[in-house]
Amino acid sequence: xxxxxxxxxxxxxxxxxxxxxxxxxxxxxxxxxxxxxxxxxxxxxxxxxxxxxxxxxxxxxxxxxxxxxxxxxxxxxxxxxxxxxxxxxxxxxxxxxxxxxxxxxxxxxxxxxxxxxxxxxxxxxxxxxxxxxxxxxxxxxxxxxxxxxxxxxxxxxxxxxxxxxxxxxxxxxxxxxxxxxxxxxxxxxxxxxxxxxxxxxxxxxxxxxxxxxxxxxxxxxxxxxxxxxxxxxxxxxxxxxxxxxxxxxxxxxxxxxxxxxxxxxxxxxxxxxxxxxxxxxxxxxxxxxxxxxxxxxxxxxxxxxxx
Amino acid sequence: xxxxxxxxxxxxxxxxxxxxxxxxxxxxxxxxxxxxxxxxxxxxxxxxxxxxxxxxxxxxxxxxxxxxxxxxxxxxxxxxxxxxxxxxxxxxxxxxxxxxxxxxxxxxxxxxxxxxxxxxxxxxxxxxxxxxxxxxxxxxxxxxxxxxxxxxxxxxxxxxxxxxxxxxxxxxxxxxxxxxxxxxxxxxxxxxxxxxxxxxxxxxxxxxxxxxxxxxxxxxxxxxxxxxxxxxxxxxxxxxxxxxxxxxxxxxxxxxxxxxxxx
Amino acid sequence: xxxxxxxxxxxxxxxxxxxxxxxxxxxxxxxxxxxxxxxxxxxxxxxxxxxxxxxxxxxxxxxxxxxxxxxxxxxxxxxxxxxxxxxxxxxxxxxxxxxxxxxxxxxxxxxxxxxxxxxxxxxxxxxxxxxxxxxxxxxxxxxxxxxxxxxxxxxxxxxxxxxxxxxxxxxxxxxxxxxxxxxxxxxxxxxxxxxxxxxxxxxxxxxxxxxxxxxxxxxxxxxxxxxxxxxxxxxxxxxxxxxxxxxxxxxxxxxxxxxxxxxxxxxxxxxxxxxxxxxxxxxxxxxxxxxxxxxxxxxxxxxxxxxxxxxxxxxxxxxxxxxxxxxxxxxxxxxxxxxxxxxxxxxxxxxxxxxxxxxxxxxxxxxxxxxxxxxxxxxxxxxxxxxxxxxxxxxxxxxxxxxxxxxxxxx
Numbered sequence: 001x002x003x004x005x006x007x008x009x010x011x012x013x014x015x016x017x018x019x020x021x022x023x024x025x026x027x028x029x030x031x032x033x034x035x036x037x038x039x040x041x042x043x044x045x046x047x048x049x050x051x052x053x054x055x056x057x058x059x060x061x062x063x064x065x066x067x068x069x070x071x072x073x074x075x076x077x078x079x080x081x082x083x084x085x086x087x088x089x090x091x092x093x094x095x096x097x098x099x100x101x102x103x104x105x106x107x108x109x110x111x112x113x114x115x116x117x118x119x120x121x122x123x124x125x126x127x128x129x130x131x132x133x134x135x136x137x138x139x140x141x142x143x144x145x146x147x148x149x150x151x152x153x154x155x156x157x158x159x160x161x162x163x164x165x166x167x168x169x170x171x172x173x174x175x176x177x178x179x180x181x182x183x184x185x186x187x188x189x190x191x192x193x194x195x196x197x198x199x200x201x202x203x204x205x206x207x208x209x210x211x212x213x214x215x216x217x218x219x220x221x222x223x224x225x226x227x228x229x230x231x232x233x234x235x236x237x238x239x240x241x242x243x244x245x246x247x248x249x250x251x252x253x254x255x256x257x258x259x260x261x262x263x264x265x266x267x268x269x270x271x272x273x274x275x276x277x278x279x280x281x282x283x284x285x286x287x288x289x290x291x292x293x294x295x296x297x298x299x300x301x302x303x304x305x306x307x
Numbered sequence: 308x309x310x311x312x313x314x315x316x317x318x319x320x321x322x323x324x325x326x327x328x329x330x331x332x333x334x335x336x337x338x339x340x341x342x343x344x345x346x347x348x349x350x351x352x353x354x355x356x357x358x359x360x361x362x363x364x365x366x367x368x369x370x371x372x373x374x375x376x377x378x379x380x381x382x383x384x385x386x387x388x389x390x391x392x393x394x395x396x397x398x399x400x401x402x403x404x405x406x407x408x409x410x411x412x413x414x415x416x417x418x419x420x421x422x423x424x425x426x427x428x429x430x431x432x433x434x435x436x437x438x439x440x441x442x443x444x445x446x447x448x449x450x451x452x453x454x455x456x457x458x459x460x461x462x463x464x465x466x467x468x469x470x471x472x473x474x475x476x477x478x479x480x481x482x483x484x485x486x487x488x489x490x491x492x493x494x495x496x497x498x499x500x501x502x503x504x505x506x507x508x509x510x511x512x513x514x515x516x517x518x519x520x521x522x523x524x525x526x527x528x529x530x531x532x533x534x535x536x537x538x539x540x541x542x543x544x545x546x547x548x549x550x551x552x553x554x555x556x557x558x559x560x561x562x563x564x565x566x567x568x569x570x
Numbered sequence: 571x572x573x574x575x576x577x578x579x580x581x582x583x584x585x586x587x588x589x590x591x592x593x594x595x596x597x598x599x600x601x602x603x604x605x606x607x608x609x610x611x612x613x614x615x616x617x618x619x620x621x622x623x624x625x626x627x628x629x630x631x632x633x634x635x636x637x638x639x640x641x642x643x644x645x646x647x648x649x650x651x652x653x654x655x656x657x658x659x660x661x662x663x664x665x666x667x668x669x670x671x672x673x674x675x676x677x678x679x680x681x682x683x684x685x686x687x688x689x690x691x692x693x694x695x696x697x698x699x700x701x702x703x704x705x706x707x708x709x710x711x712x713x714x715x716x717x718x719x720x721x722x723x724x725x726x727x728x729x730x731x732x733x734x735x736x737x738x739x740x741x742x743x744x745x746x747x748x749x750x751x752x753x754x755x756x757x758x759x760x761x762x763x764x765x766x767x768x769x770x771x772x773x774x775x776x777x778x779x780x781x782x783x784x785x786x787x788x789x790x791x792x793x794x795x796x797x798x799x800x801x802x803x804x805x806x807x808x809x810x811x812x813x814x815x816x817x818x819x820x821x822x823x824x825x826x827x828x829x830x831x832x833x834x835x836x837x838x839x840x841x842x843x844x845x846x847x848x849x850x851x852x853x854x855x856x857x858x859x860x861x862x863x864x865x866x867x868x869x870x871x872x873x874x875x876x877x878x879x880x881x882x883x884x885x886x887x888x889x890x891x892x893x894x895x896x897x898x899x900x901x902x903x904x905x906x907x908x909x910x911x912x913x914x915x916x917x918x919x920x921x922x923x924x925x926x927x928x929x930x931x932x933x934x935x936x937x938x939x940x941x942x943x944x945x946x947x948x949x950x951x952x953x954x955x956x957x958x959x960x961x962x963x964x965x966x967x968x969x970x971x972x973x974x975x976x977x978x979x980x981x
Contacts, residue, residue, distance in 0.1 A: 030424030205705035209719030242417020
């Protein structure tokens with residue numbers, strides 16, 4: 001122990017290092033394993049893959065491994081239309097859902113941010129509350145609503161809007177509904193955070209200077225909300241790309257999102273290297289959005305510190 | 308024009324809240340429906356609840372989930388607080404960028420990837436999968452969420468309070484426990500609750516890293532749900548929703564009562 | 571204590587600055603008798619034929635249970651520099667925001683150039699506002715901020731550029747045109763806000779606490795700049811402020827507001843030297859309010875029995891009082907002399923003990939404790955650097971003031 005007395009270096013070191021070590025061990029290191037396994041070959045063994053590097057041979061083994069790196073998984077990924085299609089479907093669904101979420105989430109966040117202070121907190125709580133109830137259950141609830149003999153079809157039939165039940169369940173539409181529904185709080189929250197911080201007098205100033213409310217919105221609100229829009233979009237887009245539960249429960253057999261493909265590669269086909277290769281590709285695709293999101297968050301944090 | 312705009316905001320809010328709550332409310336209603344069909348009201352009944360509580364595998368899974376959630380939420384709160392303190396109080400340090408990257412990435416990382424990655428780690432280390440592997444996995448993800456919540460509180464927190472405590476002779480550790488901790492306690496409680504519910508909720512990661520004897524509640528529910536709507540699951544969902552609502556209401560009331568004292 | 575001292579110092583500075591202004595056209599006719607200093611010969615309100623540019627007629631505004639504006643009438647004239655002065659919550663900002671169109675009156679009319687503004691949205695009104703927070707668009711440069719209002723007019727690009735350059739020159743910010751608001755100092759931001767609000771050449775410029783965010787030195791300079799710009803443009807300026815110095819220095823007329831009503835509407839000189847009631851006397855500058863009872867009239871003087879002074883004081887006043895009426899005698903500290911010996915020729919002499927001395931540099935304030943326990947504040951200009959025998963604590967001195975130095979207040 002140091003004798004500086006007034007300090008407790010042990011405790012401070014623990015505070016600083018414990019989370020870092022935990023995350024390195026259980027978050028960063030596993031991803032290296034995924035990358036490594038993505039270059040392995042499947043085997044009917046336990047675990048069901050052959051290691052890339054045989055550590056018992058030391059450096060020679062590393063060299064041999066480098067020479068023998070199998071790109072087969074990646075070649076197959078690219079050549080098999082199933083994988084390419086599921087990647088494209090994911091991209092398609094995640095992007096479309098992000099746009100929809102913006103269209104649905106922005107008005108809600110905007111209205112919320114303009115409420116009187118007391119009411120605002122309560123309403124925001126109401127918007128976040130569903131996020132606290134089980135995700136799985138909320139997705140499951142939609143099955144009963146969307147299935148052919150479900151509530152929505154019954155209501156539409158009763159209203160006479162349709163004559164025979166619509167096939168919504170097990171289609172892309174159901175997946176979109178599920179995505180928008182499940183991720184709505186994640187979109188509303190960052191949008192709300194930027195909009196509520198916005199000085200209302202800026203809008204008044206714009207109107208005072210002759211801008212109609214619509215123009216004031218376009219030339220002041222939107223540009224100032226841009227960081228929130230970007231943050232919300234990324235916060236939804238990134239996890240949606242790898243979404244499994246929603247396409248699995250609400251989508252049809254043709255709604256192959258990449259997360260679902262990874263899951264079935266892993267659990268059904270027991271092809272761990274292939275699952276890892278998919279994860280590597282997914283990570284590569286998401287790396288840029290994740291970095292962009294991090295930059296935004298950092299800048300927001302810096303901005304707050306500067307104010 | 309103004310009338311239209313005045314009508315727009317309740318409409319947007321009402322519509323949004325309806326969209327968010329309708330499925331949940333419907334689910335709860337179904338759980339009391341005597342009929343198996345979602346479109347037929349067969350009368351009020353508690354039969355699905357009776358069925359639920361006599362479903363031994365489901366009850367067992369619930370107990371596993373609760374234990375995992377308690378342990379992982381406690382760990383995540385401690386680690387998240389540490390991470391938040393490091394990020395708000397220690398300024399710039401070597402590896403800060405790497406650290407914040409690691410601390411924030413799990414917030415957005417698709418669960419299938421985290422699950423797969425952790426599974427490979429546990430297999431690589433030769434660890435038997437079960438209760439503790441799920442705890443570790445859940446702690447890893449939850450600690451990032453707890454960190455965000457506690458960091459937000461710490462950021463809006465006057466450092467001079469800690470400095471005053473130290474000026475009055477408290478060691479940094481004592482200053483933390485006597486001054487900082489009581490002030491961030493509400494957000495630590497919120498963080499714990501969030502970590503708990505996230506753990507109770509997780510299907511994907513648990514599916515990867517769980518082993519025999521450690522089947523969690525979402526895993527059980529999922530395997531039944533895949534077969535379609537089952538009233539028993541409606542009842543289980545309603546119980547979970549009720550627990551969340553009660554927990555949050557208590558937390559909200561507690562915070563409300565505390566607020567004036569803090570100011 | 572320190573607040574009151576400061577208040578006195580501010581009022582003192584304001585007066586001395588005004589008297590030191592160079593004899594430009596803004597000076598009044600030399601030798602004209604008036605109350606306070608006269609800045610310029612401008613009094614359209616005294617002309618019954620003059621049409622006001624702004625008229626509030628019976629305007630009421632409530633927020634929930636709180637009355638913000640209570641049946642208020644007010645006329646403001648073209649070219650006038652008008653100040654709404656009052657503490658926070660007195661309704662002054664509400665009045666201005668109703669004029670800009672951000673709030674609607676519950677009753678009454680607001681006329682701009684004779685046109686009822688009811689139903690006209692903010693973006694179509696011929697007024698512009700300089701916001702208290704400045705409300706500069708953080709994502710736009712200085713030039714873009716100034717051009718914003720012009721772009722809404724649909725002017726040609728070249729015209730906008732010319733006008734922006736003009737405005738930048740006026741506020742001396744041409745070199746900073748490309749900066750963003752966060753790269754400017756407080757004073758520079760204030761000028762951008764002013765230029766932006768003036769770029770559309772509004773009939774009326776509304777200024778909400780225009781100098782509130784500036785430090786004291788800058789505030790004094792900027793006051794005169796604002797006055798010069800207003801005079802140059804011949805525009806009507808309506809300023810909302812809680813700072814009496816700002817109002818006294820800049821305004822042609824001041825409306826002192828209290829709880830949604832106008833407590834007094836007058837020129838700065840009259841507001842200071844002839845306050846209409848206790849509220850105004852106390853709000854503006856520093857004042858000694860001696861409560862008393864009217865006794866009787868001697869020539870043009872009223873005899874007021876003031877228990878605090880231990881006798882009667884004589885006040886020159888044509889107020890219509892009845893004997894026995896409760897009144898207050900208001901005397902400004904700087905109008906009270908103090909002497910070591912009882913001044914033989916003085917009318918109102920009050921002995922007291924020096925209780926506190928506040929030295930402000932240009933002024934010194936003495937707080938006297940009177941026989942009855944009340945305090946009396948007096949102040950003295952420090953006209954010379956050296957004082958042979960300074961008055962010190964616990965000395966007994968004689969305060970005195972002339973009958974026309976005091977005002978009788980009934981309200």
